[in-house]
Amino acid sequence: MHPSTLSILLLIISLTLTTIPSAASKPEIIRSDAASLSLGSTDYGNIVHDLPAGVAYPSSEKDVVELIRASHALREPFAVAARGRGHSVRGQAMAGGGVVVDMAALGKGKKGRIRIDLEGMYADVGGEQLWVDVLKEAAAVGVAPVSWTDYVYLSVGGTLSNAGISGQAFVHGPQISNVVELDVITGKGEFMTCSSTRNPELFFGVLGGLGQFGIITRARIVLDKAPTRVKWAKLLYSDFTTFTVDQEHLISNNASNYVEGFIVTNENAASDWTSSSPSRKAEVAALLKKQGVLYSIEFVKYYDNYTAATIDQEFDTLLKELKYMSGYNATTDASFVEFINRLGDLDNGTPPLPSHPWLNLFIPKSSIVEFNAGVLAGMLPKLNDPKLNETFGIFIFYPFNRNKWDDRMTAVVPDEEVFYTLAALHTAPQDGYKSIDEFNNEILEFCKSKGLKVKQYLPNIKAKKEWMDHFGTKWETVEKRKAMFDPKNILSPAQRIFN
Ligand SMILES: Cc1cc2nc3c(=O)[nH]c(=O)nc-3n(C[C@H](O)[C@H](O)[C@H](O)COP(=O)(O)OP(=O)(O)OC[C@H]3O[C@@H](n4cnc5c(N)ncnc54)[C@H](O)[C@@H]3O)c2cc1C
Known part of the structure; x- marks a missing residue:
């Protein structure tokens, strides 16, 4: 679509989306000022910077519904991507030339977006909420979610779109295994409540679904009594x-x-x-x-x-x-x-910000000895060489039990009862990430050449063929769900699966 056509369209949408009747206090829901465009084209990775035409600041679910409907009604729809906290590292929450939805706006100034039910032992949480806030509210009344990420300044909708893993996943499964109900706005602009028994295709699709089937606006998260x-x-x-x-x-x-x-x-x-x-x-x-x-x-x-x-x-x-x-x-x-909350908030850096060319893998247990020889002991020490531009690196490696993952969900893991994750969390100067990318590619090439059946977590995949390999036997289901819930390929285009 021609950029000027899109600008006009955005203006019309921003007017019709207004929910406050008084013209004097009418908020602009879609903005394209410098600060908004910077927000919509920035993430933790600091590698991809794709400019949207505008950033939407919805004050209600209805605003999101109307935005997506407006796009869906067009012959040439514009892209829409939810931005949770923008802690992706490869631009996955961006929407070049389209509209980024600043999910934080949904909860701004509102109470009750984290509601703890002690009888049902669950929390109803807005998709935009940060896990750290869920932690604080739940712990204050003696309960807590059971499955976490290492870092909790991430949005609930963002981690549920991937899996949400940490050292509790071996016993409770990833965060996506501990959600019982969701409110989702699909790529057709339909607001739907879903669970394993109600609209299950949407429920299982969205969990680990990389933002492809809908925008999560509420998640019902399982709670347990909190330790002190x-x-x-x-x-x-x-x-x-x-x-x-x-x-x-x-x-x-x-x-x-x-x-x-x-x-x-x-x-x-x-x-x-x-x-x-x-x-x-x-x-x-x-x-x-x-x-x-x-x-x-x-x-x-x-x-x-x-x-x-x-x-x-x-x-x-x-x-x-x-x-x-x-x-x-x-x-x-x-x-x-x-x-x-051991890592605190890592988002307080001052420019020039570094880049984070991370590589996250799942490795089947049967391959870890070869993986150790070739990658962990064989390659990681090379990062001490200043020529590779690694200014700081953390390498996390731990196992999961596959029976705690639900295969009906979109998230992909290796086909073995025990598998490991390697999180190669690199930090490099902003202009120095390419040597680390080459290093990451060497790891992937090593796995390929040795026939190790690794899967990427938080995948950074470009070619359709590679996506098909990534999803393996799930590919058909992914395609079917995309046709059901986002047939015009509007949502989260920067994952580059269908766009
Ligand atoms: C410092 C740091 C530590 C991390 N630690 C862990 C960890 O321990 N375990 C782990 O599993 N992951 C970890 N991650 C990765 C993290 O889970 C993902 O990057 C996640 O996407 C970040 O959430 P976000 O809210 O910033 O999502 P964003 O980057 O904003 O979005 C990610 C994707 O989800 C989509 N999306 C966002 N919100 C929604 C929504 N409400 N509904 C549907 N789609 C949506 C976006 O369009 C995008 O495609 C870490 C990342 C960082 C930067």
Whole structure:
């Protein structure tokens, strides 16, 4: 569509979408001022910057319905993308030449967008709400969601459009496994309530659906009684097999409440164990020199007033079952809220902001030894070379139980009962991400050449053929649901699946 036609159209829409009758206080729902265009073309990745024609600031679900209907009515519709918190890293919430919907506007100045039901043990939460706010409101009345992300300044609609994973997923499944009902506005502008029994195609489609089938405006999230405190251990390993055997032990016996792991590629990343011990510092340096990487497990056990008397003993029993490097055990005690919100808000940077060319993979258990040799030990240490432009990197590696994932949902995982994630969370200067992208591509090429059946999480895929491979046997269902709920390919075009 010609840009001027779109501008006129946007103007008309912004007038008709007005919900406040008084002309004097009429809010502009779609804006194309510099600040709005900057918001709509920026994300955490700082790699893709695709300008929309305008940004919509809806004050109600009805505004979103009307926006999408206006597009859907056109012979050449314009793109519409929900922007939760813009914490994608490859422009996935952008809509070049179309309209980005600033979801935060839906909740602005409103109370009651997080409603806790203690009888039903669920929270009804606006799709725009941040998980950190759900945490605070729920914990204040002694309850909490059971499945989290490591970082909680993400929107509910944004993580549910991917999966939402962290160290609790082995026992509870990802966040998408802990949602029982949704309100969704489809790509035809229909407002629909859905669950596993009511409009199930939409429900399962939207969960992990990369924004392709509708915009989530409410999610009913499962709650449990909240613990008050956690015991938190970080253990160091020099041997990969011992590390993964212990991780799998921890996810099989449900004795812990959270299990993750990290790949340690330099001495800085080992400071939890070495900062107060020169001899350990020297030992870690020697091991890193010899084998390139070390491995660490982070696990947590929740407790409250009722279990406070026994927690130390239970925790020690669990520690004794694990074969970490002797003495390399750092233990802390924290409140539950401090633990879940351990990373704080990472969005306070000042320009020039770095880029985050991240790669997230799921790896079947049967491939992890080869993956370790080729990628974890074989490639990650190379990032210490300044030529690769990595200014800071975190490498997370931990297992899941597949039976906690629901195959009817759009999210894709490997076809094995236990699979691992590698989150290669790179930071590079804004103009330095290309060397990291090449590095990421080498990882993908290695997996392909060895026939390792890895899947991308938060996928960064461009070609249709690759999307078909990614979805595998789910591709037909994805196409069918797209035709049902967004036949004109209006929604979240920057995922580049259908656009
Ligand atoms: C610092 C950091 C830490 C992270 N940690 C984790 C982690 O531990 N675990 C994990 O699983 N992920 C993690 N992520 C990834 C994160 O879950 C995704 O990037 C997620 O999309 C971010 O949510 P958002 O609200 O910013 O979404 P956005 O980036 O705004 O949107 C993501 C996609 O979802 C669509 N979308 C957004 N809102 C809606 C909605 N309401 N309805 C339908 N579609 C919508 C968008 O159009 C876009 O396609 C992390 C990201 C960052 C930057």
